[in-house]
Amino acid sequence: MSHDLTIVELDVDDPAAVDAAYLIGNEAIAADLPDLPPVCRYEHDVRVRVPMPGADRHTFLAYRGAEPVGMVHVDLPVYDNLTKAILDVLVLKRHRRQGVGRALYRHAVDFGLARGRTSAMGFSVFTDRDGAPIGSSAPFAAAVGQENKLVDVRRRLDLSTADDAELDRLLAGSWPKAAGYSVVQWGNLPPEELIEDLAELDSSFLDETPNGDLDYEAEKVDADRLRRASQVRAQYGARRYETGIVHDATGRLVAWTAIRVAKTIDWHAWQLITLVHPGHRGHRLGMIAKVVNLRTLRAQEPAVRMIDTFNAEVNTHMIAINEAMGFRAVDRWANWQASVA
Numbered sequence: 001m002s003h004d005l006t007i008v009e010l011d012v013d014d015p016a017a018v019d020a021a022y023l024i025g026n027e028a029i030a031a032d033l034p035d036l037p038p039v040c041r042y043e044h045d046v047r048v049r050v051p052m053p054g055a056d057r058h059t060f061l062a063y064r065g066a067e068p069v070g071m072v073h074v075d076l077p078v079y080d081n082l083t084k085a086i087l088d089v090l091v092l093k094r095h096r097r098q099g100v101g102r103a104l105y106r107h108a109v110d111f112g113l114a115r116g117r118t119s120a121m122g123f124s125v126f127t128d129r130d131g132a133p134i135g136s137s138a139p140f141a142a143a144v145g146q147e148n149k150l151v152d153v154r155r156r157l158d159l160s161t162a163d164d165a166e167l168d169r170l171l172a173g174s175w176p177k178a179a180g181y182s183v184v185q186w187g188n189l190p191p192e193e194l195i196e197d198l199a200e201l202d203s204s205f206l207d208e209t210p211n212g213d214l215d216y217e218a219e220k221v222d223a224d225r226l227r228r229a230s231q232v233r234a235q236y237g238a239r240r241y242e243t244g245i246v247h248d249a250t251g252r253l254v255a256w257t258a259i260r261v262a263k264t265i266d267w268h269a270w271q272l273i274t275l276v277h278p279g280h281r282g283h284r285l286g287m288i289a290k291v292v293n294l295r296t297l298r299a300q301e302p303a304v305r306m307i308d309t310f311n312a313e314v315n316t317h318m319i320a321i322n323e324a325m326g327f328r329a330v331d332r333w334a335n336w337q338a339s340v341a
């Protein structure tokens with residue numbers, strides 16, 4: 001057991017502690033996910049001081065003597081999901097299997113419980129695309145009583161082998177089904193005239209995507225919340241490429257997709273949310289938004305070689321679009337959850 005372990009909240013004014021949090025986070029990525037880039041250092045340094053407004057974030061470091069050996073982020077959603085705590089436990093490789101992970105988990109659960117958080121959640125890679133185990137999150141989760149409630153699959157588009165002619169064909173084949181719709185694009189800050197519609201689409205995200213057995217409410221996003229989130233995100237230095245589709249007859253925004261590139265990592269991008277309003281499905285708006293957005297990204301970010309995205313394993317419609325665009329499965333991620341009351 002780790003009787004000499006101390007767990008303290010990250011002091012953002014202590015450069016050694018901010019460094020340690022950066023290094024511990026990256027070691028876990030390098031060990032289990034060597035094809036992913038490290039965390040952007042610029043973003044890390046801003047984020048420890050300016051967290052996203054939707055969650056109250058607390059980071060705790062575990063020290064053995066003076067040496068930092070592990071870390072847990074605890075996110076407490078503040079607008080909705082008020083009984084949830086979202087945890088990310090990370091332990092340096094050479095200090096694993098010595099009880100550090102368990103101690104950090106317990107600390108985070110107790111911290112959440114003291115704030116009314118009776119459900120603890122997490123998200124981590126657990127197998128490759130064929131089901132062979134990756135990392136130690138599955139046995140660790142089992143040891144602390146967490147259950148896998150929903151499987152997400154990470155898919156990757158390798159732009160060095162992307163089939164541009166096929167993307168052209170997909171777009172040409174889609175537009176005839178989308179008469180009466182127009183494309184609109186923006187970057188880090190959404191246009192004011194679309195923000196109400198965007199908030200409405202964003203709020204519907206969790207109701208409209210498969211949630212498996214995960215107990216998590218749809219987030220209540222309003223224009224103000226979206227504005228604040230965009231402003232904070234912009235401070236992280238990442239560049240966002242967003243494409244929306246407007247229904248010409250009503251002027252309403254009915255589809256939306258987003259890609260982000262971190263400030264200091266030029267070769268990698270994340271394909272984020274894609275949503276089509278339920279009343280406007282069947283017009284290939286998801287495909288059009290994604291292909292058009294990808295084109296913009298490629299024009300603006302010629303160094304990007306790899307794009308990763310997550311979908312619930314059962315989200316057949318979105319997966320069909322991604323596969324048609326050339327995204328291929330890489331690994332499987334678990335959405336862990338346990339009642340800790």
Ligand SMILES: CC(C)(COP(=O)(O)OP(=O)(O)OC[C@H]1O[C@@H](n2cnc3c(N)ncnc32)[C@H](O)[C@@H]1OP(=O)(O)O)[C@@H](O)C(=O)NCCC(=O)NCCS
Pocket residue numbers: 028032087088089090091092095096097098099100101102103122123124125135136137139140141143144
């Ligand atoms: C998962 C992780 C946090 C575990 O940290 P740790 O300090 O090694 O965990 P502990 O020593 O407290 O292990 C607690 C129990 O989990 C189980 N466990 C942890 N790692 C295991 C492994 N590689 N194989 C089998 N069981 C394992 C064991 O039951 C262990 O108890 P035991 O050692 O008495 O048998 C660490 O491996 C890590 O940082 N992984 C990368 C990030 C990650 O996956 N985080 C979890 C998702 S939120």
